[in-house]
Amino acid sequence: DTAVSQTPKYLVTQMGNDKSIKCEQNLGHDTMYWYKQDSKKFLKIMFSYNNKELIINETVPNRFSPKSPDKAHLNLHINSLELGDSAVYFCASSQEQGRNSPLHFGNGTRLTVT
Amino acid sequence: EDKVVQSPLSLVVHEGDTVTLNCSYEVTNFRSLLWYKQEKKAPTFLFMLTSSGIEKKSGRLSSILDKKELFSILNITATQTGDSAVYLCAVTIKAAGNKLTFGGGTRVLVKP
Numbered sequence: 001d002t003a004v005s006q007t008p009k010y011l012v013t014q015m016g017n018d019k020s021i022k023c024e025q026n027l028g029h030d031t032m033y034w035y036k037q038d039s040k041k042f043l044k045i046m047f048s049y050n051n052k053e054l055i056i057n058e059t060v061p062n063r064f065s066p067k068s069p070d071k072a073h074l075n076l077h078i079n080s081l082e083l084g085d086s087a088v089y090f091c092a093s094s095q096e097q098g099r100n101s102p103l104h105f106g107n108g109t110r111l112t113v114t
Numbered sequence: 115e116d117k118v119v120q121s122p123l124s125l126v127v128h129e130g131d132t133v134t135l136n137c138s139y140e141v142t143n144f145r146s147l148l149w150y151k152q153e154k155k156a157p158t159f160l161f162m163l164t165s166s167g168i169e170k171k172s173g174r175l176s177s178i179l180d181k182k183e184l185f186s187i188l189n190i191t192a193t194q195t196g197d198s199a200v201y202l203c204a205v206t207i208k209a210a211g212n213k214l215t216f217g218g219g220t221r222v223l224v225k226p
Contacts, residue, residue: 004156031212041200043157043216056213090156094212100146100164103214105156 003027004106006091012112013081020077021109023091031055032074033092033103034066043090049074081113116141120203120217128225131193135220137203138185147179147186148214150202157202160188193224 004025013019025032033056034046048056049068063079078085088108095101117140127133139147146164150157161170163179163186170177174193179186190197200221204214 033212035214041152041219043202043204043214045213045215048213096212100162100206101212102148102159102162103212104159105150107155 004091004093004104006089006106006109008109009107010110010112012114014114015081015083017081018077018079019081019111020075021089021091021111022073022075023106024073025091025093025104025106026072027093027095027104029093029095029104030071031094031096032068032071033094034074034076035090035092035105037088037090037108039087047074047076078111081111083113086111086113116205116207116215118203118205118215118217120201120220122220123218124221124223126223126225127193129194131224132189132191133193133197133222135188135190135201135203135222136185137188137217139203139205139217140184141205141207141215143208144181144184145206145208148204148206149177149186149188150204152200152202152219153198160201190222193222195224195226198222198224 031050033048047066052068068074091106092103094103121136149160161177166181174191177188200219202219203217
């Protein structure tokens with residue numbers, strides 16, 4: 001029944017490793033997003049995909065690479081993890097990009113880099 | 115650069131009190147303002163506001179937008195302990211994508 005689901009919920013890893021976070025939505029939405037929430041609770045957009053096409057790519061290091069195999073999935077791969085990558089990563093989806101449709105968020109993946 | 119500022123940063127109230135949260139913004143080509151409630155996990159959608167002066171209401175929560183003065187308020191009346199959360203304000207602009215620019219949030223603690 002979960003609308004936007006992310007895995008894993010928690011991820012603890014060492015600096016330099018490569019890791020992936022998966023996201024799936026069953027709402028039939030066209031647009032999916034990745035947001036990063038730092039320790040001060042600021043949510044900042046990283047990427048947005050509409051129907052598998054990259055729409056928004058904020059100033060994110062190219063160690064972060066999103067992949068959208070279909071419009072219901074948006075995965076995030078991170079290479080050469082750094083301490084500063086520790087944060088909660090939220091996946092979200094919305095019905096239409098460019099319109100007034102609210103985002104629905106997943107429960108987040110807490111990434112800790114040691 | 116687009117900016118969204120929320121105040122206060124945090125507040126503590128007792129059950130039954132009324133709280134008013136503020137959100138001011140400076141963006142070009144404003145499209146909408148959204149309020150979210152974040153407890154332990156996912157932010158959950160509360161309201162979307164696009165027009166000035168029209169109050170949106172859901173139970174004990176209500177919100178209004180002033181596009182001239184560039185702010186919105188979120189009111190919670192007769193607060194309950196379950197209202198304890200971080201309340202996030204976000205703005206979208208008329209540009210490609212549905213990007214939300216978030217404020218830093220207001221942490222509300224409702225004591226019994």
